[in-house]
Amino acid sequence: MNYKLSYYQEKLDSETLKNEFIFYLKEKLFFNDKDIYLNKDRELSVEEQNLIQDFIEKKKEGTPLDYILNSSKFYKNDFYVDSRVLIPRPETEMLVDYINNNFSSSLKVLDAGTGCGCIGISIALKNPNFDVYGSDYSTDSLDVAAINKKTLDPKNFSLIHANWLSCFEKNSFDLIVSNPPYISDQDPHLSNLMHEPNKALVASDDGLGDIKLIVDQSTKVLKNDGILILEHGYDQQNEVTDIFKSNHFSNISTLKDFQSHPRITLGIFKS
């Protein structure tokens, strides 16, 4: 039985789903507006129907569209993603933007917990004079980041298997950036994030465990006057600022996201 596009469109019950479906048709089936809006009563091929059925089934399970398409837009580039890594978030682009707009001299930079590599690769592409490293403890993440390194081809980006900063020598970096796991295991938002890897989202100690580790370890590997920039939860500014203060950081400030939530804290390390 050959169904028409309108048959599937009528089955979608929310605006979000309808919009995601249109995006999917364009990206995966290469449909244009004419195919979607004017020719929606043409009979679909078996192959087209199979692809559409795949979308519908995955959406029924709540799979995010970026995982279905294996692609996520971040800082104007398409990153390969799958369920082994977190889907890059628009707020994280602010972190990259801040670095791109505020530093120009040659810097040695670490993106700790690089996931799909979105932060490190975006910084490396924009700043060819930087020497950028992306580290992760998860070899699954490193496999995904390696795909993006190959496709986007930054010449100044290397991947390292590391448990946060423990393997690096003293005075290794001018700048350390991270979007670490910072959600408490009690956070009710977790139920909406069940398709993403738990270890990329959840940290011990009410979500602050990994942030504490990174700040502490960064004092051993940052150069004097080196900078640490961390993304964190909208309600963690005070705690994160205190952690920076008690670890010899000065000029501590916090940047707000698009919704005016304090989400990125940075400080200068004075040895």
Ligand code: GLN
């Ligand atoms: N650095 C990656 C990102 O910002 C992964 C972050 C993570 O897994 N916590 O998307």
